[in-house]
Amino acid sequence: MFTQRKYYYPYISPFDPCRPIEVKSYETPPQLYIGFQPPSLPQYESPKEALYRGTLWPALYSPYRNPYERGDEQQ
Amino acid sequence: MTNPMPQEYYDLLEEIQAVDFVLVELTLYLDTHPQDYETIQQFNQYSQYTKQLKQQYEQLYGPLMEFGMSYSSYPWKWDNAPWPWQV
Amino acid sequence: MWYYEKKLQYPVKVRECNPRLAKYLIEQYGGADGELAAALRYLNQRYTIPDKVIGLLTDIGTEEFAHLEMIATMVYKLTKDATAEQMKEAGLGAHYANHDKALFYNNAGGVPWTASYIQAKGDPIADIYEDIAAEEKARATYQWIINMSDDPDLNDGLKYLREREVVHSLRFREAAEILKEERDKKIIF
Numbered sequence: 599m600f601t602q603r604k605y606y607y608p609y610i611s612p613f614d615p616c617r618p619i620e621v622k623s624y625e626t627p628p629q630l631y632i633g634f635q636p637p638s639l640p641q642y643e644s645p646k647e648a649l650y651r652g653t654l655w656p657a658l659y660s661p662y663r664n665p666y667e668r669g670d671e672q673q
Numbered sequence: 674m675t676n677p678m679p680q681e682y683y684d685l686l687e688e689i690q691a692v693d694f695v696l697v698e699l700t701l702y703l704d705t706h707p708q709d710y711e712t713i714q715q716f717n718q719y720s721q722y723t724k725q726l727k728q729q730y731e732q733l734y735g736p737l738m739e740f741g742m743s744y745s746s747y748p749w750k751w752d753n754a755p756w757p758w759q760v
Numbered sequence: 761m762w763y764y765e766k767k768l769q770y771p772v773k774v775r776e777c778n779p780r781l782a783k784y785l786i787e788q789y790g791g792a793d794g795e796l797a798a799a800l801r802y803l804n805q806r807y808t809i810p811d812k813v814i815g816l817l818t819d820i821g822t823e824e825f826a827h828l829e830m831i832a833t834m835v836y837k838l839t840k841d842a843t844a845e846q847m848k849e850a851g852l853g854a855h856y857a858n859h860d861k862a863l864f865y866n867n868a869g870g871v872p873w874t875a876s877y878i879q880a881k882g883d884p885i886a887d888i889y890e891d892i893a894a895e896e897k898a899r900a901t902y903q904w905i906i907n908m909s910d911d912p913d914l915n916d917g918l919k920y921l922r923e924r925e926v927v928h929s930l931r932f933r934e935a936a937e938i939l940k941e942e943r944d945k946k947i948i949f
Contacts, residue, residue, distance in 0.1 A: 625903065634934050635934065637709050645692050648694060650920070651923065652920040652923025654695055654698035654699070658923075662922055690771060693769070697769070701823075704813075704816040705816060737767060738766070757768045757829065758836050
């Protein structure tokens with residue numbers, strides 16, 4: 599399944615002083631995949647929805663949440 | 674100006690912010706897609722709509738813009754609070 | 761010339777008085793990848809770039825000033841009624857000694873804004889690629905601030921600003937394609 603968030607597994611040394619984060623992640627938002635926006639992409643239903651999403655087009659929307667809060671980094 | 678501002682103020686302001694946001698998005702899109710006829714039509718529709726909303730807003734709460742871009746009632750209300758960061 | 765409109769681009773809300781968050785957020789006010797640097801970078805590059813991307817630089821540069829005002833509003837609200845003691849506890853004692861609650865163009869570490877944060881190379885490709893990088897760096901900065909903030913209302917505004925970086929980045933990527941002048945010569949899917 600496609601996800602904007604990508605994961606990697608850093609090398610862990612027995613001498614690392616902090617408790618290791620086994621899985622790290624980073625964002626790859628939609629502008630990296632679009633190239634040149636094609637015409638007539640579907641738009642959000644209302645101006646208010648567009649405003650609160652921060653874009654007029656669902657294809658450009660990039661959700662973001664604190665990864666530490668989601669527990670991603672402890673997977 | 675009343676302190677605090679009534680709920681209707683926030684509602685109308687939000688409506689204007691939403692419509693103007695669509696206009697910002699369409700503007701940036703058209704800057705790189707100048708031949709998109711349908712989007713230009715949509716842009717002109719929203720452009721007309723925001724003018725109506727702002728006329729309504731300015732009658733109730735005073736001018737949104739200066740240097741002659743908004744009409745003035747008497748007395749001059751540009752200096753009246755609240756400013757955008759205060760509400 | 762420019763016209764000011766007496767409204768924010770987005771309904772900014774802040775739930776709690778929290779000068780420590782203001783200290784971090786000032787990075788986007790007077791930091792290297794902040795909104796001031798963005799606005800000045802784009803508007804200044806316009807004079808030496810092909811006509812077909814000047815409109816975009818003008819419009820994104822102008823929008824950045826609207827974002828600068830949003831950040832100022834957030835900082836203003838986060839610190840408005842904080843006491844000198846609260847400012848000190850939040851690590852803003854040095855700021856308070858020099859500025860009271862006044863906003864100042866410096867980064868989260870208190871380093872004042874400098875023109876060396878921005879470049880105008882005069883080479884269209886170098887300048888547009890700098891702009892794409894600037895948008896990605898600003899997006900990352902918003903992420904790191906969201907990760908440290910537990911104010912849901914503030915985070916709502918920060919997520920909006922982060923999304924704007926995504927859209928601006930796409931438009932600059934399109935500008936790079938336009939500068940290559942190969943788009944009309946072949947079909948691009």
